[in-house]
Amino acid sequence: DSGVTQTPKHLITATGQRVTLRCSPRSGDLSVYWYQQSLDQGLQFLIQYYNGEERAKGNILERFSAQQFPDLHSELNLSSLELGDSALYFCASSVGAGFLDIQYFGAGTRLSVL
């Protein structure tokens, strides 16, 4: 168990809908990262937050947004969902935001868009 908690484990929804994925980092970790994993693209970095502030941005679509709250948990919001958004979404956390900080991954949320 990495100590990173993601809910829900599985989400089934329809095209055009909006969903929220939740992540609780390991105790003491200030950075949270979101990744998308699909069969064709592999594990792709979406966005990083450090202590409530956006720190780095990857290939995150405009329909997606995230935030990190004062208690350090984070939420990833996906809107106007398309079939192609079906994937595994992982959250990871690390102590700091330095480039040597090790990222610990949660078990993921499997999103199915029908």
Next chain:
Amino acid sequence: QKEVEQDPGPLSVPEGAIVSLNCTYSNSAFQYFMWYRQYSRKGPELLMYTYSSGNKEDGRFTAQVDKSSKYISLFIRDSQPSDSATYLCAMKANQAGTALIFGKGTTLSVSS
């Protein structure tokens, strides 16, 4: 050309075999190299990491980095059925705000 290339396999070996997993990359700024293991329906877990070039050994696992060839390897000695998983290489440049870039992963199956 993708920044990180990794043969997806699948790779099937008998128990006890030596396994070699590899990644190539194109970005010469990468200095931090990692190997993650991902079991089915689980999140990736860090196996090993190295900074810059060289070798690192941890039990049955050895990680090698050859920056001149832009090539990294993970060797697994005396492979066990419990090693059956997908192995992801990942790397990062020594710059603030840069992301961890992953290979697509190699699926390994070790049969008893």
